[in-house]
Each structure stands twice: as structure tokens, then as C-alpha cells.
Amino acid sequence: MSTQIDSFVQANLDAYIVKTARLCAQPSVSAKGEGTHACAERVVEILTQHGFRVQKFATPGNPIIVGRVEGHSARTLLFYNHYDVQPAEPLELWTTPPFEPTIRDGALYARGAKDDKGEFIARLLAVEAVRAAHDGKLPCGVTFVVEGEEEIGSPHIAEFVREHTDLLQSNGAIWEEGGIDPDGRPEIGLGRRGVLSVELLVETMTRDAHSGGAHNLPNAAWRLLWALATLKGQDEHIRIPGFYDHVRPPSAIDLKLLEAKPHYEEWTRKTFGVKEFVRGLTGHALNRAVFEPTCNIQGITAGYQGAGNKTVIPARASAKLDFRLVPDQSPDDIFAKLREHLDKQGFSDITIEWHGAMWPSKVSADDPFVELTARTGAEVYGLASVRNPMGGGSSPVYAFAKPLNIPVVTCGVGYANNRTHAPDEHVRLQDFQNAARHIARILDGFASL
Numbered sequence: 001m002s003t004q005i006d007s008f009v010q011a012n013l014d015a016y017i018v019k020t021a022r023l024c025a026q027p028s029v030s031a032k033g034e035g036t037h038a039c040a041e042r043v044v045e046i047l048t049q050h051g052f053r054v055q056k057f058a059t060p061g062n063p064i065i066v067g068r069v070e071g072h073s074a075r076t077l078l079f080y081n082h083y084d085v086q087p088a089e090p091l092e093l094w095t096t097p098p099f100e101p102t103i104r105d106g107a108l109y110a111r112g113a114k115d116d117k118g119e120f121i122a123r124l125l126a127v128e129a130v131r132a133a134h135d136g137k138l139p140c141g142v143t144f145v146v147e148g149e150e151e152i153g154s155p156h157i158a159e160f161v162r163e164h165t166d167l168l169q170s171n172g173a174i175w176e177e178g179g180i181d182p183d184g185r186p187e188i189g190l191g192r193r194g195v196l197s198v199e200l201l202v203e204t205m206t207r208d209a210h211s212g213g214a215h216n217l218p219n220a221a222w223r224l225l226w227a228l229a230t231l232k233g234q235d236e237h238i239r240i241p242g243f244y245d246h247v248r249p250p251s252a253i254d255l256k257l258l259e260a261k262p263h264y265e266e267w268t269r270k271t272f273g274v275k276e277f278v279r280g281l282t283g284h285a286l287n288r289a290v291f292e293p294t295c296n297i298q299g300i301t302a303g304y305q306g307a308g309n310k311t312v313i314p315a316r317a318s319a320k321l322d323f324r325l326v327p328d329q330s331p332d333d334i335f336a337k338l339r340e341h342l343d344k345q346g347f348s349d350i351t352i353e354w355h356g357a358m359w360p361s362k363v364s365a366d367d368p369f370v371e372l373t374a375r376t377g378a379e380v381y382g383l384a385s386v387r388n389p390m391g392g393g394s395s396p397v398y399a400f401a402k403p404l405n406i407p408v409v410t411c412g413v414g415y416a417n418n419r420t421h422a423p424d425e426h427v428r429l430q431d432f433q434n435a436a437r438h439i440a441r442i443l444d445g446f447a448s449l
């Protein structure tokens with residue numbers, strides 16, 4: 001089967017790169033609402049051409065497209081992708097214009113070439129390769145969910161999945177992105193942390209006052225700092241009671257995988273010019289720390305910071321914070337505990353605004369789907385797959401994993417320097433080809449898991 005798959009991918013590579021280029025030529029910048037609806041139409045056409053039954057669902061933002069096709073087995077593999085892209089600015093830093101796709105040095109350059117139009121079309125190539133190897137019918141069902149708001153935080157996807165669990169019923173999903181690590185090994189992501197973003201606001205007076213009155217008048221900046229100081233100690237321990245209640249420690253296999261994963265201590269030290277990591281961490285402990293939740297101050301606003309001095313007592317102060325959360329913490333529980341904590345500490349005058357949240361999500365490292373992905377990855381790339389138990393960032397994996405109760409993994413067309421979100425975004429044709437070969441093998445083996 002693998003030989004047939006590989007020769008189909010090889011023979012059709014050029015045509016699918018052209019298909020990717022055409023899709024990239026259609027701008028679809030969700031941040032500016034530029035071309036997104038036209039691009040959604042293109043996705044509908046493409047999926048229809050490939051024999052999918054396609055439904056387009058309107059949202060208050062950009063439409064979500066679902067394409068489904070049956071296979072020999074009742075098992076279904078779900079692909080999550082998105083057709084929107086990041087803004088292309090600054091335009092002058094592109095070697096060729098972002099929406100005029102160009103092939104040079106073995107890569108396709110365009111906004112969206114990697115993220116996420118290249119990923120999407122490479123999967124279609126995999127689908128066709130498997131069909132060709134099985135006389136036209138897939139061994140398992142395939143469902144594509146292609147949304148148009150990923151680059152603006154996917155505000156509608158979680159609700160959509162919750163409301164369409166019957167339609168989206170499946171047995172596993174491949175996330176929108178993936179690829180190889182800096183050493184060329186296929187990297188399989190097993191989880192993402194959650195996040196809770198909030199803003200704390202305090203107002204001690206209705207207007208700023210002369211600092212000659214500081215012996216009587218309350219300063220909002222001090223009040224905010226005192227409140228912030230109760231959240232975390234210098235030992236990095238978060239002091240909100242119950243904050244760690246639902247933290248699930250990494251499993252023995254997770255710890256083994258983290259130990260096997262390169263830690264990039266020197267690279268990180270140099271890149272950020274950091275003298276000492278938090279808690280004095282070094283080596284593999286830097287990897288392990290991703291299983292700990294964080295409380296990060298994004299920024300603080302209060303009072304006067306211009307030239308010279310202004311002897312003033314600020315009446316208002318605010319801070320933006322984010323908490324990265326690990327399984328099985330939940331943003332609403334943490335939000336409630338933060339409120340309760342500030343109240344108990346005497347800061348009930350501080351308001352907390354909810355600015356957004358994502359839940360953590362993680363598949364077990366020894367899930368058969370993970371093993372299939374790792375085994376087929378090693379076959380294609382000729383190097384053992386790296387299973388990364390947890391990524392530091394957040395994405396709406398939970399929106400699928402939880403309501404559909406399915407394992408979600410990553411694999412795809414990426415490498416360390418795709419310049420995703422930046423000028424000269426590109427996908428290398430070799431990576432595109434390998435990703436199609438890899439995903440085709442997953443599709444081929446998925447029915448018999």
C-alpha cells in the first residue's frame with residue numbers, strides 16, 4: 001500500500017502545489033474581514049470537487065465548512081483546518097507579494113502557504129492517494145472542519161462543535177498544523193495548555209490628586225501592586241487557595257518523553273538574553289515545567305511615566321494577566337478562585353474582567369492513535385518520531401477533544417522556519433510531500449485501530 005501511496009503523491013505533487021497556490025491567491029484575512037467569504041466559497045468548491053458532501057454554516061463571523069465522506073469502516077478521522085490567514089503586513093518585507101504565490105528554491109511562498117492552506121491541501125492529496133490505493137473508496141470515513149476565524153482566536157468553534165456533535169462524531173482528529181523539529185524528526189504534539197486572560201481594575205478616587213495629599217488620599221497604583229503581590233510569591237508558587245487542586249501531574253510516560261526531548265537551554269538563553277530561568281531551572285527541568293500552571297502579568301497601567309516627574313496620586317490602575325492552565329484545571333474555576341482570594345485579602349474593590357479562556361487538553365502518549373501517528377511518521381521521515389506531551393501555548397483542541405471524546409494529535413507540513421505569520425511565509429515542497437505521505441499512512445491504518 002505504501003508504495004502505491006508514495007507514487008500517487010509523487011505523481012500528483014505539482015498539481016496539488018498549484019491547487020495550494022490558487023487558494024493562497026485568494027486573500028482571507030480574518031482580522032480585517034478581507035476576502036474571507038470568497039475564500040470560504042473556494043473551500044466549498046474544492047471539497048465538493050473531491051467528492052465530499054459539504055455544508056456551510058453561517059456564524060456571527062466567518063462561515064464554518066464541514067465536508068464528509070464515508071469509508072469502508074464506520075470509523076471516521078476528522079481534520080481540523082482553517083482558511084483564514086494573518087494580515088500580510090509589513091508588505092515591503094516580502095520578496096514577492098503575499099497574495100501572488102511564487103515557487104522558488106523548492107518552496108511555495110505566499111501568505112497561508114503553510115498556515116493553513118498548505119496543510120489543508122496536503123491532506124486532500126493524502127485522501128486521494130489512499131483512495132487510489134483502495135480502488136476509489138477510503139478505508140475509513142473522513143470529516144473536514146475548515147473554519148475562518150482561527151487567526152482571531154476561534155470565537156465560534158467551541159459552540160459550533162458542541163451544537164453539532166452528531167455531525168462531527170469521529171474517532172480521532174488531526175489538528176490544523178504540525179511538522180518536523182529542528183533535527184528533521186516528525187514531532188507529534190499531544191496536548192496544549194489552557195489559558196485564562198483577565199484584567200484587574202482598581203479605582204481609589206474619582207480623579208487624580210496632588211501628591212501633597214498622599215498622607216490622606218489612597219493611591220490606586222499601590223493598591224493594585226499589593227493585590228498583585230498576593231497572587232504569586234518570589235518562589236513562583238501561586239498563592240490563590242485551591243489553584244493547584246485539579247493539576248494532574250505528568251504521567252511516567254510523559255516524564256520519559258520529556259527526558260528524551262531536547263531542552264534547547266542554550267538556544268533559549270541566547271535568544272532571550274536571559275541570565276537565569278525562573279526557580280533557577282536548567283536542563284530537562286525546563287521541559288518538565290510545562291506541566292506547571294503559570295500566572296503571568298502582561299502589563300500594568302497606572303499614573304505618570306512621561307519625562308521628568310509629575311507629583312500625582314493616580315486614581316486608577318489596571319493590570320492584564322494570563323494564567324496558563326494544565327489538565328485538569330478549568331478557567332471558570334480559576335476565575336472564581338481568583339475572585340474569592342482577592343475578596344478574602346480585602347480587595348473586593350478590585351474588579352476582574354474576563355478577557356477570554358481556553359481549556360487545557362491532552363491525549364495520552366500511549367493512545368493507539370498516537371502510536372499509529374508516531375510509527376507512520378518514522379516510516380516516512382526515516383527518523384524516530386518525537387512525542388511532545390505538552391505545548392506551552394493554547395489552542396482550541398479542547399473544543400473538539402472534549403465534546404467528541406476523541407484523541408487529537410498534530411502532524412503536518414511545517415518545519416522550524418516557515419515564517420508563519422511573518423513576511424515570506426512558505427511551505428517547502430518536500431515537507432508538503434512528506435506530510436501527504438504521512439497522513440495517507442495514518443488514513444490507511446486508522447480503520448483497523
Ligand SMILES: [Zn+2]
Pocket residue numbers: 086115151420421
Ligand atoms: Zn496561524
